[in-house]
Amino acid sequence: MKERALLVDLRRGEELRRELVSRGALRTDLAIFEEQGRLVFPLRAGAEVPSDWGEVGVREFDPREAGGPTDFRQLLDWPEGQKAALPRSFDIVGDIVLVRLPAELEARRFEVGEALLRFVPGARLVGLDRGVHGTERRRSVERLAGQGPWTTRHRENQLELDVDVEQAYFSPRLAREHARVASEVRAGDRVYDLCCGVGPFALTIAREQRAASIVAVDLNPVAVELLRRTLARYPFGGRVTPREQSLEAFAPSAPAVERVVLNLPREGIKYAALVATLVAPGGRLTYYEILRRDERAGRGAVVERTLADAGRFVVEEVRVVHPYSPASDLVAVVVDRPE
Numbered sequence: 001m002k003e004r005a006l007l008v009d010l011r012r013g014e015e016l017r018r019e020l021v022s023r024g025a026l027r028t029d030l031a032i033f034e035e036q037g038r039l040v041f042p043l044r045a046g047a048e049v050p051s052d053w054g055e056v057g058v059r060e061f062d063p064r065e066a067g068g069p070t071d072f073r074q075l076l077d078w079p080e081g082q083k084a085a086l087p088r089s090f091d092i093v094g095d096i097v098l099v100r101l102p103a104e105l106e107a108r109r110f111e112v113g114e115a116l117l118r119f120v121p122g123a124r125l126v127g128l129d130r131g132v133h134g135t136e137r138r139r140s141v142e143r144l145a146g147q148g149p150w151t152t153r154h155r156e157n158q159l160e161l162d163v164d165v166e167q168a169y170f171s172p173r174l175a176r177e178h179a180r181v182a183s184e185v186r187a188g189d190r191v192y193d194l195c196c197g198v199g200p201f202a203l204t205i206a207r208e209q210r211a212a213s214i215v216a217v218d219l220n221p222v223a224v225e226l227l228r229r230t231l232a233r234y235p236f237g238g239r240v241t242p243r244e245q246s247l248e249a250f251a252p253s254a255p256a257v258e259r260v261v262l263n264l265p266r267e268g269i270k271y272a273a274l275v276a277t278l279v280a281p282g283g284r285l286t287y288y289e290i291l292r293r294d295e296r297a298g299r300g301a302v303v304e305r306t307l308a309d310a311g312r313f314v315v316e317e318v319r320v321v322h323p324y325s326p327a328s329d330l331v332a333v334v335v336d337r338p339e
């Protein structure tokens with residue numbers, strides 16, 4: 001049958017299949033196939049996919065032979081009212097599935113775990129995601145189904161990152177942002193990845209091999225150790241210097257560089273002011289914050305005023321990365337320091 005299709009580069013096939021599954025965008029009743037070096041995925045009606053994932057077209061698909069469920073909710077023999085409260089989407093980190101549930105479904109959480117374990121191809125462990133907490137933004141997770149440790153290897157942007165979903169922050173929803181920031185790094189730029197976690201920004205930048213040097217700083221020893229492990233597996237690993245240190249200890253004696261990335265959205269502008277002096281003339285700071293939607297239009301002027309003590313800065317854009325709550329977004333604030 002003819003259906004909407006997404007055609008993606010074979011090298012990104014596994015990563016994007018997982019993204020499609022976790023967004024509920026993949027038709028699992030039809031067979032994926034290969035066409036001239038690209039994988040062809042059948043899309044669910046109305047599914048939106050970012051334009052940089054590949055080409056969207058129409059293709060003829062065969063039904064999948066196994067004919068399994070097309071949605072994990074079909075595996076739960078629950079009254080429709082209760083099913084309606086189940087989330088459509090969930091996160092996949094390596095072979096671990098993380099799901100958030102509304103309070104009214106807590107009592108049935110283990111059934112949800114078993115359903116997800118059966119539904120997601122290659123899943124080993126399913127956890128209930130109770131959110132991140134504390135300075136190190138560690139995630140509280142409860143095992144719902146499956147077995148083994150919370151450590152895994154996660155594929156994104158043609159990299160395989162060592163991750164511990166419980167002991168160090170990592171979000172599979174930022175892959176495009178990591179790639180975007182890496183693509184903006186110019187030849188010879190020196191880079192700081194501040195609050196680097198397990199290092200997705202630093203690694204993606206290093207993989208592109210344009211940066212002259214990359215220093216990645218985080219105060220969580222587990223995160224830094226995971227980054228070291230990933231770096232040891234890549235020939236470009238030597239371009240990154242991991243440092244287990246707080247920003248407050250690192251910033252005062254660090255020389256200014258051309259690119260600074262700071263991903264500590266809860267602290268947002270407060271930490272941006274602390275690190276602005278680390279941006280050399282002609283350089284750029286990209287930092288993240290959680291911003292109320294009605295504050296976005298005026299944010300550039302607020303940021304420029306706040307950073308004025310550190311020098312003249314120009315806000316290039318305040319860009320939405322993804323929605324955060326009904327009234328707020330995670331935004332990237334891109335700030336240039338003119339020559």
Ligand SMILES: C[S@@+](CC[C@H](N)C(=O)[O-])C[C@H]1O[C@@H](n2cnc3c(N)ncnc32)[C@H](O)[C@@H]1O
Nearest residue numbers: 135136137169195196197218219220246247263
């Ligand atoms: C939201 S996570 C971002 C991780 C990573 N950049 C990413 O995109 O996946 C924030 C990180 O900042 C670290 N952190 C928090 N406060 C810090 C500080 N004062 N100095 C250094 N690192 C800090 C935490 O340990 C955590 O790994």
